[in-house]
Amino acid sequence: MSAQNRIPVGIIGASGYGGIQLVRLLLEHPLVDITYMGGSGSVGQNFADLYPHISHAVNLPIENIEPEEVADRAQVVFLSLPNGLASKIAPRLLAKGCKVLDLSADYRFTDLQVYESWYKETRTDGEVNSKAVYGLPEIYRDRIATANLVGCAGCYPTASLLALQPLLKQGLVDPSTIIIDAKSGTSGGGRQPKTNLLLAEADGSLGAYGIANHRHTPEIEQVCSDLAGQEVLVQFTPHLIPMIRGILSTVYAKLRDPGLVKDDILTIYKSFYRNSEWVQVLPKNIFPQTKWALGTNLCYLGVEVDPRTGRVIVVSAIDNLMKGQAAQAVQCMNIMMGWEESLALPKLTFYP
Amino acid sequence: MSAQNRIPVGIIGASGYGGIQLVRLLLEHPLVDITYMGGSGSVGQNFADLYPHISHAVNLPIENIEPEEVADRAQVVFLSLPNGLASKIAPRLLAKGCKVLDLSADYRFTDLQVYESWYKETRTDGEVNSKAVYGLPEIYRDRIATANLVGCAGCYPTASLLALQPLLKQGLVDPSTIIIDAKSGTSGGGRQPKTNLLLAEADGSLGAYGIANHRHTPEIEQVCSDLAGQEVLVQFTPHLIPMIRGILSTVYAKLRDPGLVKDDILTIYKSFYRNSEWVQVLPKNIFPQTKWALGTNLCYLGVEVDPRTGRVIVVSAIDNLMKGQAAQAVQCMNIMMGWEESLALPKLTFYP
Amino acid sequence: MSAQNRIPVGIIGASGYGGIQLVRLLLEHPLVDITYMGGSGSVGQNFADLYPHISHAVNLPIENIEPEEVADRAQVVFLSLPNGLASKIAPRLLAKGCKVLDLSADYRFTDLQVYESWYKETRTDGEVNSKAVYGLPEIYRDRIATANLVGCAGCYPTASLLALQPLLKQGLVDPSTIIIDAKSGTSGGGRQPKTNLLLAEADGSLGAYGIANHRHTPEIEQVCSDLAGQEVLVQFTPHLIPMIRGILSTVYAKLRDPGLVKDDILTIYKSFYRNSEWVQVLPKNIFPQTKWALGTNLCYLGVEVDPRTGRVIVVSAIDNLMKGQAAQAVQCMNIMMGWEESLALPKLTFYP
Amino acid sequence: MSAQNRIPVGIIGASGYGGIQLVRLLLEHPLVDITYMGGSGSVGQNFADLYPHISHAVNLPIENIEPEEVADRAQVVFLSLPNGLASKIAPRLLAKGCKVLDLSADYRFTDLQVYESWYKETRTDGEVNSKAVYGLPEIYRDRIATANLVGCAGCYPTASLLALQPLLKQGLVDPSTIIIDAKSGTSGGGRQPKTNLLLAEADGSLGAYGIANHRHTPEIEQVCSDLAGQEVLVQFTPHLIPMIRGILSTVYAKLRDPGLVKDDILTIYKSFYRNSEWVQVLPKNIFPQTKWALGTNLCYLGVEVDPRTGRVIVVSAIDNLMKGQAAQAVQCMNIMMGWEESLALPKLTFYP
Structure with missing residues (x-):
């Protein structure tokens, strides 16, 4: 052109x-x-x-x-x-x-x-x-x-929803057990100067914020409810990490069928995102680093099942300013x- | 002397x-x-x-x-x-x-x-x-x-158990719902050089490891079981954070009594640790930064209750090499x- | 008492x-x-x-x-x-x-x-x-x-003057050749929020500022002149480093006597600061890291002589908020x- | 094709x-x-x-x-x-x-x-x-x-030589007064694990190394001598910075003609690199941050003249792994x- x-x-x-x-x-x-x-x-x-x-x-x-x-x-x-x-x-x-x-x-x-x-x-x-x-x-x-x-x-919703989509669409987990523990670099706070975003404050440290009341909660819930076909409430906790870019979402939920093992879930994820160029489901036992996604439109997903507790744990990494x-x-x-x-x-x- | x-x-x-x-x-x-x-x-x-x-x-x-x-x-x-x-x-x-x-x-x-x-x-x-x-x-x-x-x-157990103790000793939560999402600086990995602990690898990034199989799991479970008077399994996920020192544990559990509110739980925590010089229960709506504890023997605790989900969330911060x-x-x-x-x-x- | x-x-x-x-x-x-x-x-x-x-x-x-x-x-x-x-x-x-x-x-x-x-x-x-x-x-x-x-x-003057004092007091260097290339953590910029001090801006990066016009220049010159017994102008360049605390000053000057070797200068420094509890002259071939001084009132000095160029190079490390x-x-x-x-x-x- | x-x-x-x-x-x-x-x-x-x-x-x-x-x-x-x-x-x-x-x-x-x-x-x-x-x-x-x-x-030579080239080719400075104070991220040390490159060691800190004996010295001198048409010795001091990528070189030299002012030197630099797509001479009073060059083949140059001391100071920034x-x-x-x-x-x- x-x-x-x-x-x-x-x-x-x-x-x-x-x-x-x-x-x-x-x-x-x-x-x-x-x-x-x-x-x-x-x-x-x-x-x-x-x-x-x-x-x-x-x-x-x-x-x-x-x-x-x-x-x-x-x-x-x-x-x-x-x-x-x-x-x-x-x-x-x-x-x-x-x-x-x-x-x-x-x-x-x-x-x-x-x-x-x-x-x-x-x-x-x-x-x-x-x-x-x-x-x-x-x-x-x-x-x-x-x-x-x-x-x-939103940034947190993107990371969280891509991690949850296959589970919710296929009804694999009890939606009332979803916990999203998310971690973001400080660029998510924008370029307007604020004390808590100063390097002298935020570097070498880590904290949670917006516990039980962060505004991305209803956004995640709206889409989760749409995917699950029922109203879903999630527990969402963001954390500020001493780095510039990147979000990691660690997502927990109880499997409805305790017989499902890691290989089952991995197969489901790979199949679900087979045609999604921007979602990379990682091989067994590989979990993403946020820096893998920096400067790209990619979302990396790592999947684990804990047979002791019957939970699936999905770890999702994106660049918060990109994907x-x-x-x-x-x-x-x-x-x-x-x-x-x-x-x-x-x-x-x-x-x- | x-x-x-x-x-x-x-x-x-x-x-x-x-x-x-x-x-x-x-x-x-x-x-x-x-x-x-x-x-x-x-x-x-x-x-x-x-x-x-x-x-x-x-x-x-x-x-x-x-x-x-x-x-x-x-x-x-x-x-x-x-x-x-x-x-x-x-x-x-x-x-x-x-x-x-x-x-x-x-x-x-x-x-x-x-x-x-x-x-x-x-x-x-x-x-x-x-x-x-x-x-x-x-x-x-x-x-x-x-x-x-x-x-x-251990470092993760210390942060996690101090956060859980009042809940378990007083039977306030359903132990089967406990999730511990923990984050640590890289000094926890020791001074022996390893590739994943290099600044060039670990800085500007974040990842989970030992999901569903980290060795601190049974240690936490042993003490939780002792505190609860029943066998407890926990979901424990550690993460490596781009900072030298500090652990933050974000602990989730379902309250047995959905009528309990934040003020109740805060009162219980303050009372429980009243004579514990090294455990600082923070005021309402204040949550700890790991750097507050650096170089000290302190453990800071912040407490939240989510009335929408019926969960208590406790955030705990220590210096992993000190407390x-x-x-x-x-x-x-x-x-x-x-x-x-x-x-x-x-x-x-x-x-x- | x-x-x-x-x-x-x-x-x-x-x-x-x-x-x-x-x-x-x-x-x-x-x-x-x-x-x-x-x-x-x-x-x-x-x-x-x-x-x-x-x-x-x-x-x-x-x-x-x-x-x-x-x-x-x-x-x-x-x-x-x-x-x-x-x-x-x-x-x-x-x-x-x-x-x-x-x-x-x-x-x-x-x-x-x-x-x-x-x-x-x-x-x-x-x-x-x-x-x-x-x-x-x-x-x-x-x-x-x-x-x-x-x-x-001031913070930069402290690091720089302690590095220069023995040289100037004993007339060992040509004062017109003094160059001070200094590096500071961002806490020196204070707690008032400013864009350039945000973690998102300052982390993972490095830059010079105040070249040829930083206000610590005349302060350093006043004391250098007093020590040397003659008017001294220095070249002083500060840099902002992606860390919270610490200053490193790398100080260069031409020796008046090209026959002086590293051992000579080290002996002079050790002798000069023998009774100065807060100035630690390091052994031969050891140079300070700023983190050695963090949270202390110490100034560490490392000394080198380059026989090829006839210069003495002194590296000085302090905690900018402490010493x-x-x-x-x-x-x-x-x-x-x-x-x-x-x-x-x-x-x-x-x-x- | x-x-x-x-x-x-x-x-x-x-x-x-x-x-x-x-x-x-x-x-x-x-x-x-x-x-x-x-x-x-x-x-x-x-x-x-x-x-x-x-x-x-x-x-x-x-x-x-x-x-x-x-x-x-x-x-x-x-x-x-x-x-x-x-x-x-x-x-x-x-x-x-x-x-x-x-x-x-x-x-x-x-x-x-x-x-x-x-x-x-x-x-x-x-x-x-x-x-x-x-x-x-x-x-x-x-x-x-x-x-x-x-x-x-080499990485340091690239940053240093692009800063020095116009000065040396046009005979503007006394080569015997050249001091290169360079700062590099830790990726320059490679991926083989070494204690001093661990995040726990290198983060939050800064130090000099290879003072008066770093191997990039003769490499810089060979090219400087070629540019100047006479044998040149330089004072080169590298520093390890708590960041992954990037080199900043702060280069000092005495002007031969004390009448030259900043605008003169800037004009010379802009003219010299007019056709060099990968060398960006910055406007007056702007000095580079290393992060500007990350992931690119660019070298940014900022130029200053100190009329009090008669020195030109050039600051050069590159990505050490790229340019x-x-x-x-x-x-x-x-x-x-x-x-x-x-x-x-x-x-x-x-x-x-």
Whole structure:
């Protein structure tokens, strides 16, 4: 495709970590051109002032956010904003015919009351929301293909749901026993400076947070319930790890059939994800390191069964900013546009 | 007490991380003198050749391990050796009248068959083993006080058992629902160089290991069963974290009485550990960071109840080399010797 | 000395990293009681709200800063504030008879014009300033002993000056050839959140800053000139290292006498610091790691001579928050009060 | 070019960090196929047993090293072996018509006596060595283009020489005043486990090593002398930094003309590297972070002049395993083969 046939895309919220990943990925995408970058705090600065290392590859200013003007300049728009802002902007972009991919939580919930209750915000865009599709291709690929608005899956939900999907879809576990003990690098907290994210605070240490009340809980539960065909509550505990990128989810559940052994479950997982290029089920007795996924769109899964306790334990590793955020959004865009799903998605990290 | 009244103590296995902690702690202990340091690979070297930073404080060689000779020169002997070696040495030290504190797993099991099955070693010292006491003072203080042989608690078990004790002793949870998701710094793997412990491998990453088969499982189960008065199986999953020191244990269990709320459980914990100087139950909604415990003998506990799921979640933080190893051994020694329990035990980290 | 004879001390600026070190050190000091903690942003909070790990040891509020009131409640006052504030407060404390130790740059310069030029502040307390003594005991111990106001040495200057002192005092090097390439952990940037100090930004990376214009340059030059008896300009380049604490200074200079060899210089250093408990000159071919000094008041020095180039290279390691800040301030206090210089000063790190 | 026209390449020493980078880069190279991987310790294992994360992309065994057989299966061979081994193998590969790129030090020296003296090895392949070209394209591109044997530049030399080249070529500095203070992540030490490279040892700390005697010194001096047209001795001090990848070189030298200011030098650098795609001269007052270069073939340069001291300070950042090793080797191969120089060379990191 020649350059003039590339699709113009815009990024609103380009200056954060989600934004810089999108820029990085879209610069190497063969079918798009970045034509607009929007922000708030850094309007007027050049993107390369914020990220000098990228100055040889991009020369665009951070502009004000005027949705109609953005829509004039971009066919596809990525929103990478704090929760609560996308739902002010997306309807105006959609009205002008854009396809919209939102990286915040605004369009992840089918039931807006759940959103309002966990996010303490009032929403008035119910009709727009009702057309949004949850952006996790390995679960909702078909719906994404025809969507104009995708609420891209959260980082923890992506890692957790890919680990749980085969178990729930096939009814292998008792959903009331699901425990998700998740661990994330600090980039998930964003680039706005906060004391607890300082290297001096977060390095050399580890702690849990959001115990029993983290906002990704209802998001995980919504999809688990959909997969299981029954209402599911999960126990979800995130932890902050002294590293920049990566999420590891350690997922526990009781097997309904205590006769199932590790080889059975592994076979089920390998079969389930046989055609999923971005989910790698590891061989027996191999469990993932988060760094295996860094800079890629991959999710690695390791599976174990404990015959003593009758539990299955699945360990899932992703890059929180890639499969957990920006690369997954690009994957969704490829699907929405009818392109090859893997376009511009990295598949090999630089180890170590 | 004047210098000539200090007790002579020996350290067998002084060159590893357990050894250097013991040296560090015992150098500042007012009632002991280090009179012997033994090792294997580094015999003939001065301890300060291995750890130059300490040369201003200690000037002792690493000597061969001859138990009878050690017994002539030390009243109390710490064994900081790989599993399986202490049981060759301790009987000979005890026969010569020494008090012995073993930091390995050799003397932690009341049932040697359990040890033999999980550690793949044959043991012939059943009679000596039967007199060993499990070295976790907040659970077995009285027995430690009269013991000559203490098998000091493992690092993960210490963090996990202090978190579980009030629940199990008071029958508050269903023991079959216990899940322990534990995270440790890499110093737990020792100072012998291994590929997976290299900074280039372990930094910036996170993974689980020993899923469903880690050797600390039966150790935790033995004490849990003792506390609960019934046989308990636990789900225990350790993870390697990109930091040097510290363990965080996130412990899950179903409450038997779904009417119990967070304030109830917090009150129970505060009351339970009221007189335990080394266990700090944190205020409501505060959860520990591992770095709070670094360089101290403290265990910090944070407690949460999830009313949606009926689970209690306890988060426990220790320094794996201190409360999880060497400082706990010194605490046990203080108790065995009838001294003030807190002698030479650090209580305040240098934050951050 | 009985408790009622302890000296009351106050800390203004207790909530930052300098403050928490002071609190930690003074809590274990046998001759002082902390009677006052002052701050600005966190007034009204309890100190343990900011640092929950310390709640078992200290229960004091952060109070407003009213110098005269502070002076009523404390005989010795530590100021741990941003540059430019101490000079507003110290004169009022001194007028009321307090001894004052300032951890900022305000009282480090004999020539206030130098301060005003590098720190872009106007100063009107010239007379008070003229009585201030530079707080680096291994250089100015005698003057500190009789001072009421000490401007404690900066972190980089401490590491650099202790490395240079023997060379300059004995005229061994050409001062115009001095290059100081220094590396610091990020805690030197303080606890106020800043983007470049986030773990996500600073971890896994390394960069230089303040090249040719860092404010510690004139401070180092002032003392170098004093030691050399001639005006000295130095090349000073600091770097930010992905670690929390610690400074390493690599100092280069041309030897005036090309015949001097490593053994000569080592002998000179060992002799020079023979009676300096807190400066450890390492054996031949041993060079310090910053972690050797963590949590201690020590400075480790390693010395090399390159016969090919005629240069001496000295490597110096300290804990930037201890010998580079709070512990050195306590050392100065001990000297000012006529107490044993080493009171409450840690001498052994917990390795690793 | 169709798949059957790709050039077969072999990697001897595929299992180390240099090897995995080469594999990673060559898998995405459009004009080559990896047809052979050789090793020693891991012969018989599959490459994906060593690096499970890459199993979806490569399925090749580690084979014995039989040069003639390798030559039958590969037109281009990369040697990624410990120093001293390549010179046993390269002559046999060259005799069979292969092009050879060596990542070790064996073929970096024009004068074998220098090699023998610094590396303590005897060499008998003088004639082969005399035809080797030093593999740093920004200095020796033309010679590389016609070479059959390239001794790829070392990591520290690459960072240091790209910083120094404009100064030396244009005679702007006094070569006798050059000081290179370099800092490297620990992956430079390789994947063989060593105590000092353990996370528990190297994290949270910093130290110098090889002061006045590091083997990269003569390599830097050889090229500096060539650039300056006179014999140059440099002061080179490497440091080990608690991070995985990246080198920062801080280079100091006295300007011959004290009238030159920062803008002059910057202009010279920008002009000098105008056509060097892989060397990015940063804008005024911007200095590089090593992480900007991670996973790329880029070298970032920041330039400062200190008018007080008359020195120029250049800060250079690369990825030690990429521009400092494997990517530079691929760049050299592209040149040797007459291909577009930038083929398969990454140019954008994933920040942060």
